[in-house]
Every structure is written in structure tokens, then in C-alpha cells.
Amino acid sequence: MDRNGELLTLDVIALEVASNNGKDREADVKHLPVVPGASEFEKQQRRKLWQAVLVQDTFLTVLLSLPPNATHTDVKVEDFIDDVSGFGESNPIDTAYIRGSWMLANLVQETISSPRSLDVPICSTQRQKSKLVADFRAVYRSFPDVFRSWDQESIAQLACTNKRVVRQTLFLSSNYYHNLMLVHASESPDVPVNVRATLEAAHEAITCFFVLCTLFDPEARVWWVFHHRAFLEALCMGSVLREAGRDPTTADQFLRDPLFARARSDITRMVQIMKMMADGEWGSDDARTRVAVLSEFL
Numbered sequence: 001m002d003r004n005g006e007l008l009t010l011d012v013i014a015l016e017v018a019s020n021n022g023k024d025r026e027a028d029v030k031h032l033p034v035v036p037g038a039s040e041f042e043k044q045q046r047r048k049l050w051q052a053v054l055v056q057d058t059f060l061t062v063l064l065s066l067p068p069n070a071t072h073t074d075v076k077v078e079d080f081i082d083d084v085s086g087f088g089e090s091n092p093i094d095t096a097y098i099r100g101s102w103m104l105a106n107l108v109q110e111t112i113s114s115p116r117s118l119d120v121p122i123c124s125t126q127r128q129k130s131k132l133v134a135d136f137r138a139v140y141r142s143f144p145d146v147f148r149s150w151d152q153e154s155i156a157q158l159a160c161t162n163k164r165v166v167r168q169t170l171f172l173s174s175n176y177y178h179n180l181m182l183v184h185a186s187e188s189p190d191v192p193v194n195v196r197a198t199l200e201a202a203h204e205a206i207t208c209f210f211v212l213c214t215l216f217d218p219e220a221r222v223w224w225v226f227h228h229r230a231f232l233e234a235l236c237m238g239s240v241l242r243e244a245g246r247d248p249t250t251a252d253q254f255l256r257d258p259l260f261a262r263a264r265s266d267i268t269r270m271v272q273i274m275k276m277m278a279d280g281e282w283g284s285d286d287a288r289t290r291v292a293v294l295s296e297f298l
Contacts, residue, residue, distance in 0.1 A: 040081070047080050051102045058105040058113060059175055062182075063228055067117040068109045077102040093146060097168045100143045104172070107139055108179050121188035129183065129191055136180050147172050152211055159215045166215065170208045171226075177205035178229050185236055198240055199263050206233040206266050213273055221277055224286070231290045234270040237263040238297030267297055 038046075061068050080099055111132055115122050123129035140148065147169050150158075159166045181201035184194040209230035213220040220226065241263055244254040254260050271294050278287035 043079075044081055048098060051077075051080070051098055054109075055101045055105045058109045060225065062108055062113045062116070062179065063225065063232065065116050066113075068113040077106060093144070093165055093168070096144045097147070097172065100139075100147065100172055101175070103139050103142060104176060104179070107135060108175075111135070112179055112182055116182075121191070122183060122186035123191050124188050126191050129186070129194075132183055133180070133197075136176070136183065140176055143172065152207075152214075155211060156215060163216075170212050174205055174208035174226065174229060177201045177208070178233060181205055181233060181236060185240070193240070195240055195244065196259060199237060199259050202233045202237045202240075203262060203266055206230050206237075206270065209233075210269060210273075221284075227277075227286065227290075230270060231274075231294070234267045234294050234297075238267055238294060241267075241297060264298070267294055271295055271298065 057069050077099060080095075080102065112122055123132060146165060150169060155166055155169065178201075181198055184197040184201055187193045209220070209226055212223070212226060241254065241260060244260065245251060271291055274287040274291045274294070277284050278291055
């Protein structure tokens, strides 16, 4: 079984265990209490567990272009409690991260995972695409500043004191921009690819992987989902650049535009990182494959 199959199997097992234990149901759902008399603390913990399963399933299946599995539930992000007083030690940033990931996963599951798994356009009209981009931006604006207002210098400083928040920031930002990239890159007979917006979102997404490699190199070498997401971002940029180079109307822009130059630089850096991960006795076969594929764009 290949890596994709292994991850999907683990995802399905986690989903089945959660569902069999009723974690996909609100504890005191009307007319059919799953856990009669559950305390607020227990309800909150059940929601956290389901959120973890939902997020894992959503962001894995979107990478593999498979149907989402965690769709049948009455556990809602709106029921997740922000005021955690009385729940013992709890970090409000953790709470915000859980809520933000959950909201993003809900949007991705409905608007990207499902249509891509059925091989239908994400957006069939330009108006629908504009609305979806606005929906993504609204979710992003709901994230606290710590997850939005950062650059490579500030996050490197934060890594000296709070590695947990740095990991949360990179994971949330990577997922957000990756899926925004998919929206901008989507096309249908009446909706063209938004080339510039695709390259912008792809750059923001892959930058999260570059920062991860800089700050947490050992982790970056084994975090497959981050690898694969960054590979798909580089692949998307490469495909956009190739099409732009072929089109006479954009060929001049392809040579002169700094945005296109930055995209080529991102692909080059991704290849360099993958080469390092491919080297040595314990080098990754996945990394070697990615080097071969991405090198065709350089």
C-alpha cells in the first residue's frame, strides 16, 4: 500500500472509531441524548475530538481529490464554547485555533472537496467564484491577529518562545492559502483561471512550508501532509507558468513580471528542499519523485 493509501486507511479508521463512539453527535441532541446528563466540560471535549477528526479528514481528502467522509454530524462549530472558564487550564489561542480550523474545514468540505471528488467545477459562474473568494476571506478575517499578522522575521522570533503557536499559525495559514489557491485556479467554460491570484495564494501557502523547514527542520522532513501540500502548490505554479509561456498574449508578461519570477523562484527552492530530503541512505522516494516532476518546470 502506498503512502496515500496508508493515510486514507488511518483516516477512515479514526472516523469509524469516532462515529461508533458517538463523537459525531452532540451530547444532548434533542429527542435523543447520546450522553444523558453530560457536563459542559464533557460536551466541550467531545466537540474537540470531533473537530480533530473532521479537520484531518477534510484536509486529507482535498489533497487526494477524494470525497469527504466526515459529513454526517450534528456537532456544530457554533456550539463550541469560547469562554472556557471553569474548564481547568485552557489556552484561548488553542480555542481560537480549533474554531478557525473547524470553520475553514466546513467551508472547504462543502465548496471544494465535494465538487473536486465528483470532477465538477468548483465554480460554474464568475459571480459564484467571487462569492466563494469572499467567503474564504471572511473566514480568514475571523482568525485572531496572531495567526494573520506575521512575517518570516516575526514568526522566527516567536519560535524562540512559543513553538506551539508557530506550528498552529503555519498549519492554519498553509491550509487557508492552499484552498484559496484551488479556488482561484479553478476553471469552467464560463470561468477562467485567475492567474495572478492563483500565484499569490500559492506563494503564501508554500512560504509556510519554507518557514517550517527553516524553523523545524526535523519535523519538516517527516510531515508528509505539509510536503504534499507544498508539492501541489509548486505544481500549480508550474502549470500556470507553463500555460502563460505558451500563450502569445502573456509570453512577454511571463518574462518580465516579478510575480512570475517569484513563482519560478518558489519552484526552484522547493526542488532544492526536496533534493535534500531525497539524499542519503534514508532519503525519501516521495521527495525524489517530486524533484523529477518539478524539475520539468525549470
